Amino acid sequence: MRREHCGTRNHIEVWHASVLPSGLELIRLRTVLRGSLLPILVWTGGACFAYFVYNSVVATVLGGIFALSMVVGYWLRRRARHSVRCSVYGALGGVLDKSMAGF
Template sequence: MRPEQCVTGNHIEVCHGSVLPSAPDRISFWMVLRGSLLPILVWTGVGCFAYFVFNPVVAIVLGGLLTLLFIVGFGLRRRAKHSVRCSAYGALGGVLDKSITGF
């Protein structure tokens, strides 16, 4: 994959399409976080609820699961010959986007 195509709006899916630029362009980390604001808020709320209602261990397990999914996504993207930056942004956006599909 050519470097100029790697970190583009075509490769990183986030929840809010209005956040992404209209044409393929380099995406900043802030743009990925801004596009993933809803999943971040949902998972923060779920983690806080689990921490206070059940046990801190439940919140740690939830965070570990999301971290594991990020690592797997990062590894799959690196194996597909994406750059480190594209892999990190894509894995973060992908985990957050796909994790709230059921909500």
């Protein structure tokens, strides 16, 4: 994959599309995170709820599921010959996007 096309809108979709640039251009991690505020709050809220209601082990398991999903997404993107930057952004955006698919 060509470097100039790797960090573009085509490869990194975030949950809230209104923060993405209108065309094909590199986006920053801040843009990915800003577009994913609701999923980040849901993951954080779920972990806090599990910690206070159940146990810290449950919150740790939830964090492990999130981390495992990111690692698998990163690995799949690297196998498809994406750059490291694109793989990190895409894995984060993908996990946050897919976790909110039911809403």
